[in-house]
Amino acid sequence: MTEAEKVFTDVPCTFCGCLCDDIEVEVNDGKIVGIKNGCAICKSRFLKHHENRLEHPSIMKDGEQSSVSLDEAVSKAVEIIASARRLLIYGLSSTENDAHREAYKIAELAGGVVDNTSSVCHGPTILGVQESGEAAGALAEVRNRADLVIYWGSNPLAAHPRHISRYTRVAGEYIKDPKKDRKIWLVDIRKSETARTVDKFIKLQPGTDLEVISSLRALLRGHRLAVDEVGGIPVSELQEAVDAMKNAKYGILFFGLGLTQSKGRFRNIDAAVRLIQDLNSYTKWNMMPMRGHYNVSGANKTSTWQTGYPYAVDFARGYPRYQPGEYTAVDLLARGEVDAMLNIAADPAAHFPKACLKTLSQIPIINIDPKENMTSRLATVNIPVAVAGIECDGAAVRMDGLPLYLHKIIDPPEGVLPDRDVLGMIYKKLEKEVKK
Amino acid sequence: MSRVGVKVTLTSGRTLLQGRTLEEGKLTDAYRDAVSYVELDGATLDALGIEPGSLVEVETIYGSVVVTAKKSRGEEPGIAFMPCGPYANTVTSDDTQETGMPSFKSIEAQVFKADASTISDIEKFVGGNP
Amino acid sequence: MSKDIILKNGIVYDPKNGIDGEVKDICISDGKIVEKVGEKAKVIDVKGKTVLPGGVDMHSHIVGSKLNFGRAMCPEAHRLEKPMMRTKKTRSGVTGIMFSSYTLGYRYSSMGYTTVIEPALPPMKALGTWEELEDIPNLNKALLPMFGNNMVTYHYVKEGDLSGLAGFISWILKATGGWGVKVVNPGGTYAWAYGKNIREPDTEIPQWGITPREVIRSLVMATESLGLPHVVHLHPNNLGRVGNIHTTIEELDAVKDIKGFKGRKQTIHLTHMSFETLDMVEEGKPEWKDVSSGGLAFAKYMNKNKHFTADLGQITFGPAMTMTGDGPFQFTLHQMTKTKWGNIPVDVELPGGAGIVPYNFEMKSPANSIQWTIPLEFALSVDDIWRVVMTTDHPNAGPFTKYPLVLSWLMSKKQRAIWLDKMHKFARERSTLEGIEREWTMYEATISTRAAPAKILGIDSRKGHLGIGADADVSVYSFNPLKTNLAENPDLIVQGFSESALTILSGEVVAKKGVVQKTPHGKVMTLDPQLNDDLAARVASEVEGMITRWYAHSFKNYPAPERYRAHLEERIPLDARSVTA
Numbered sequence A: 001m002t003e004a005e006k007v008f009t010d011v012p013c014t015f016c017g018c019l020c021d022d023i024e025v026e027v028n029d030g031k032i033v034g035i036k037n038g039c040a041i042c043k044s045r046f047l048k049h050h051e052n053r054l055e056h057p058s059i060m061k062d063g064e065q066s067s068v069s070l071d072e073a074v075s076k077a078v079e080i081i082a083s084a085r086r087l088l089i090y091g092l093s094s095t096e097n098d099a100h101r102e103a104y105k106i107a108e109l110a111g112g113v114v115d116n117t118s119s120v121c122h123g124p125t126i127l128g129v130q131e132s133g134e135a136a137g138a139l140a141e142v143r144n145r146a147d148l149v150i151y152w153g154s155n156p157l158a159a160h161p162r163h164i165s166r167y168t169r170v171a172g173e174y175i176k177d178p179k180k181d182r183k184i185w186l187v188d189i190r191k192s193e194t195a196r197t198v199d200k201f202i203k204l205q206p207g208t209d210l211e212v213i214s215s216l217r218a219l220l221r222g223h224r225l226a227v228d229e230v231g232g233i234p235v236s237e238l239q240e241a242v243d244a245m246k247n248a249k250y251g252i253l254f255f256g257l258g259l260t261q262s263k264g265r266f267r268n269i270d271a272a273v274r275l276i277q278d279l280n281s282y283t284k285w286n287m288m289p290m291r292g293h294y295n296v297s298g299a300n301k302t303s304t305w306q307t308g309y310p311y312a313v314d315f316a317r318g319y320p321r322y323q324p325g326e327y328t329a330v331d332l333l334a335r336g337e338v339d340a341m342l343n344i345a346a347d348p349a350a351h352f353p354k355a356c357l358k359t360l361s362q363i364p365i366i367n368i369d370p371k372e373n374m375t376s377r378l379a380t381v382n383i384p385v386a387v388a389g390i391e392c393d394g395a396a397v398r399m400d401g402l403p404l405y406l407h408k409i410i411d412p413p414e415g416v417l418p419d420r421d422v423l424g425m426i427y428k429k430l431e432k433e434v435k436k
Numbered sequence B: 001m002s003r004v005g006v007k008v009t010l011t012s013g014r015t016l017l018q019g020r021t022l023e024e025g026k027l028t029d030a031y032r033d034a035v036s037y038v039e040l041d042g043a044t045l046d047a048l049g050i051e052p053g054s055l056v057e058v059e060t061i062y063g064s065v066v067v068t069a070k071k072s073r074g075e076e077p078g079i080a081f082m083p084c085g086p087y088a089n090t091v092t093s094d095d096t097q098e099t100g101m102p103s104f105k106s107i108e109a110q111v112f113k114a115d116a117s118t119i120s121d122i123e124k125f126v127g128g129n130p
Numbered sequence C: 001m002s003k004d005i006i007l008k009n010g011i012v013y014d015p016k017n018g019i020d021g022e023v024k025d026i027c028i029s030d031g032k033i034v035e036k037v038g039e040k041a042k043v044i045d046v047k048g049k050t051v052l053p054g055g056v057d058m059h060s061h062i063v064g065s066k067l068n069f070g071r072a073m074c075p076e077a078h079r080l081e082k083p084m085m086r087t088k089k090t091r092s093g094v095t096g097i098m099f100s101s102y103t104l105g106y107r108y109s110s111m112g113y114t115t116v117i118e119p120a121l122p123p124m125k126a127l128g129t130w131e132e133l134e135d136i137p138n139l140n141k142a143l144l145p146m147f148g149n150n151m152v153t154y155h156y157v158k159e160g161d162l163s164g165l166a167g168f169i170s171w172i173l174k175a176t177g178g179w180g181v182k183v184v185n186p187g188g189t190y191a192w193a194y195g196k197n198i199r200e201p202d203t204e205i206p207q208w209g210i211t212p213r214e215v216i217r218s219l220v221m222a223t224e225s226l227g228l229p230h231v232v233h234l235h236p237n238n239l240g241r242v243g244n245i246h247t248t249i250e251e252l253d254a255v256k257d258i259k260g261f262k263g264r265k266q267t268i269h270l271t272h273m274s275f276e277t278l279d280m281v282e283e284g285k286p287e288w289k290d291v292s293s294g295g296l297a298f299a300k301y302m303n304k305n306k307h308f309t310a311d312l313g314q315i316t317f318g319p320a321m322t323m324t325g326d327g328p329f330q331f332t333l334h335q336m337t338k339t340k341w342g343n344i345p346v347d348v349e350l351p352g353g354a355g356i357v358p359y360n361f362e363m364k365s366p367a368n369s370i371q372w373t374i375p376l377e378f379a380l381s382v383d384d385i386w387r388v389v390m391t392t393d394h395p396n397a398g399p400f401t402k403y404p405l406v407l408s409w410l411m412s413k414k415q416r417a418i419w420l421d422k423m424h425k426f427a428r429e430r431s432t433l434e435g436i437e438r439e440w441t442m443y444e445a446t447i448s449t450r451a452a453p454a455k456i457l458g459i460d461s462r463k464g465h466l467g468i469g470a471d472a473d474v475s476v477y478s479f480n481p482l483k484t485n486l487a488e489n490p491d492l493i494v495q496g497f498s499e500s501a502l503t504i505l506s507g508e509v510v511a512k513k514g515v516v517q518k519t520p521h522g523k524v525m526t527l528d529p530q531l532n533d534d535l536a537a538r539v540a541s542e543v544e545g546m547i548t549r550w551y552a553h554s555f556k557n558y559p560a561p562e563r564y565r566a567h568l569e570e571r572i573p574l575d576a577r578s579v580t581a
């Protein structure tokens, strides 16, 4: 192996919400040849970023994708948007913030709906927070201070591979020995790989999160439960858990899709928020959603400052309105309410339930993504773009709200632009179209 | 012919391999292999009379899909796990209960030994009529 | 380049230049106020209208993580008033008590404001803040990063290393694009990391063995040694507690002996005094049932002690969104109100520790009615209006859209009487407000909303006045104070200030009769302190060491990158080479 010509340091990895920014990227001859510090997924993301790319802008003709120029693709996209009565703009969580801002402009101009992928990951978290608030945590604070860490309905070893090694099973300023001074628990319905690495695994029956959390709250408030077990967990074990939580100096609850996607959805989060609030009457507790896509937090943030609302925003009346369940992508598609879709950095054809696929196969889709995916197979227009954080710069937001600057490491393939530029072209052309 | 099915609670979630392969490409064989299986415990495999690696049909009221059976490390009777992705989504619900979020976790399902000789064709899902 | 403009025959109030309601022309060229313009200049007749320098708001939460947390947590707050539709010139958005970014800029502009300061920047989140500033049109802006609960600050305070602290302040101002030093509940918010608070200046900060008094003093001394244009901007300990006027006075006393930079008289700014000067009835206990107004007592203190300035944080009524870097106070508020509670971590790296709680101020509430009297009683009893700034700590004590109402209370005894009638009887019994005759004049109102904040922020050479060479930020209102007795017609004050007839930003007409016409960015004013090389080098390496050790992201990724700043920024150099290494 030869020495790399150029090494980029302190590069944020744009896979998951950890945005680990200690990655070293080795570049030779304009190609990424080595990755240091990254997890297996990070290595795959950087080293294989050039594989399976969308090679040209294309338009579907007679069931086949045929290559066109960027201008033609943009014109076709504008034609679709301009003639749509109800446009859905979706995705955004795997691209950088400036692309979001362009997408909102298009949504506003076209009177469409814009939703990001949080509606199918931590949307219920946001709904729970809107019920009762949130004692939010931060990762450095956890590393420096937390003596009790709970992962709930989350499998960090699979989804956030370095979360444990970077933030929890690591020494911090006031936690000198991360094994002795800090305990890590996992609460889940199955014994995942993470279960084997933690200090304590609490297994609950599927769909009982709400009952278990509510029972913990009741026990914390000194109530006695008239049952022997809740969610398959003996009450004595729950009592032990409550005592330990109360006696922690600084506790943190990291929760995953096991809580947001299961029965109860935002009610689970509401209950968890209240449990954490109650615990703050005794000691310090915070909570943090384990955000999946690297910039789903950013998508919520950009949407919030520009429109007031974090996702599920409808511009049909010329100003932003918000209603999850109505203006969320799965609902709109499952009900067949939209007649065109602009999809940016997401793959709804692979990740949405079957009923949505039916609508997806019937409406024109403009798909903007660096790579081929299941949605690109369906799309009426495909426009390849640069990979943010590798081929263009930008900003993204870590799961704890920390904004980070994404670096440009190498040039994108020739003629391939960042999402923001492609969306900007669509906006400009659409503006002319609308004025006509 | 009557079929012997085993009732399970089906859940879906992330795996490391699913993450790695989706970064390579969503249309690769590697990605397909990473998301087209179901993890079952030994007792369930025995009840179905199959070995790990055999094909099974996972059926819910929302649909059914043929995938490869794997033996779960956790040995948890009654729990079936599928990596999130197009195969799992074939059998999940689009009902969001007015939240935007479909039911991706803990769905009642039955698992059968498959009659088919290959896993379901991913292309067909995209067509909307698997 | 925008066209030259002459505003003809307006009634001009320009306190910095001693102009008190004179009929006068104002000439504008190339974004500046000039002596005269040529014949080609656009003539705008403003006869019978009031001409003021553009409004300067020195304390309003218009960007950042707290605000977005509040926005996302409380969507119901966005529909209290009509949203704004997209137009050919403007973007759409929500209004209510927090606004979305574009509509916030538009609304301020249509009220005649041209400069607004965000007073609580968590330094590490500067990048996100700059992204958001990009989307707030029609205003000049600046940011005050928070230093009071930061471990690097504590390190230098503990070492007694004031040069190091000054170096760190410079480093942060450069890295984040800040304008001055904000301190929020020093030590108390830090203690919140373990669920505790610090209420008094001499209580030790956990793990550090230093006290809030030392933190405040050190930051004031460091700021004065650097000669930052704006003095330390203080939110003291013990906020929101009955009887806290004593803590506030003690903390102001604590810096009284510190010499101001080049002999300047004021060395500290006390923000939202309404929350910090709660007194109690004689022989009362520090409980809400015994609360009384400390407004008069505090005015007396201010009249005697010249080393500080203050803004009001006037309570208005109706829904508000409380958001402060004072986490423990916010938790107490949540426990009192049982409403939603959001918290942002204390953290070494996010020296914020903010809390966010929606709050409804009610006139029939004994506590709220007394809180209402405090800043009014204070502002109407203070000798020197140049040290008093009208704010509502938007959106804490109410949104900025309530400023016209606040001015009507200050300018009209009649209006106060009307409102006193709606209040709980304690407003009369436990404050002296009812008996106060004073009514702020237009001149005084102009000082408090323009000239004084500009002076306190250290931007008064260019902002807050209409003298030759000033930035051409101007607001015109359609009322005529020479003909109308405003004090007798408080509704006219409210109406008049709610919509400017004309708002001019950097020489461009940006709003007319409350409608936005143009949407320029405005500038973000930042400081670029130049240290001597030895100090700069020492501090850079020390700060790198501390950030690497304490933070969970890379030191290199701390500063807000140029690409998000350069096009918005007006970077003002500051020669601080005299601070010794």
Ligand SMILES: [Zn+2]
Pocket (backbone or CB within 6 Å): C059, C061, C119, C120, C272, C324, C393, C396
């Ligand atoms: Zn404030």
